[in-house]
Amino acid sequence: MESLRERKKQRTREALLRTALELFTTEGYERTTVDDIAEAVDVSQRTFFRYFAGKEEAALALMEVTVAHFLQSVRERPPHEAPMEALRQAVLEGWDTLNDVIEAIAPVELYLRMCRVVESTPALLAAHLRRSAEVEETLAAVLAEREGVDLDTDPRPRLAVAVFGGVMRLTERQWSVGEDFSLDAMRALTVSYLEQVGPALSESWRTH
Template sequence: METLRELKKRRTREALLRAALELFTTQGYEQTTVDEIAEAVDVSQRTFFRYFAGKEDVAFAVQQTTEAAFVAAVRARPPQEAPMQALRQAFLEGWDAIRETVESAVPVELYLRMYRTIDSTPALLAAHLRRSAAAEETIARALAEREGVDVDADPRPRLAVAVFGGVIRVSERQWSTSEDLGLESIRTLTASYLDQLGSALTGSWRAG
């Protein structure tokens, strides 16, 4: 049961997160200061830093939570599943939990706007790529642990995650430029691209 103190802290964090993303997406990431974010919620700068290390931390807070949920889903997959199947099913079957994580933190429309802001802001895009590499390493280590192999001696966990991560990036890029920007559409698109992975890697692309 959440105590009153815990509830207040959670609501303050959520308010800071939403205010930050709203400011980032309307006036620009570089143009937004921590003071402005704090002022939007009527708290002090000191209070902001109790919840977030800085602007980059708050910009990627939702993604960090969804990545943690995905790693947990990978670890929870049945042991008989092949590694790539485990990654696929962790994403597809865990999608409702991932979506709920997003929706409980910020409005979906704001999340989608922030995604585009990251893509169009050099500093954020660089941070996104750096964080994605770190996340892939975490997933590779989780996969290696699941399969009982040494991630530093066996290249397969990192290779599998690199391929899977590539599919996710291609899906995100296609999704962000499409007309249908609903969260369910990226799940459908990713499932379609994952289904085409085998033929893309090993099949012939030429007709006839």
């Protein structure tokens, strides 16, 4: 059983996050000041920074949840799957179960809108890409362990993850600029792109 203190803290954090996301998606990230958020929640600006390391962290909080969810999916993949297949299955399975995970925090619709904001806000996109790079490193370690190879001497884990990450980021981006913001559309794009990686690297694209 949680203490009153814990619950209060939790409520403050949720209020801050929800308000922040709401403002970011309606007013825009840059046009929303931390003071705006704090004022709307009726706490001091200082308190905001006690819950979030910065404005960015609040904006990317939902992405962080999906990342954790995806990483978990990868770790749970049966060890007999080949590396790329495990990653592929993990994302696909991830999209299936993501709905519930997100909904526990905020409406999925808010998540989708926030994705677009991230993609269209330079500062947020930069932070997101940096975070993605960190995730790739983690992922490489997971693959290395799965396959029993040494991360320091064998470049294949990092290579596979770099390729995979590149394709996934392209997927994210294309999805966010498209018109269908459903998770289904995301899954369709994922499958389509992953299937086309091989052909795209082939000798020539010209259909002479």
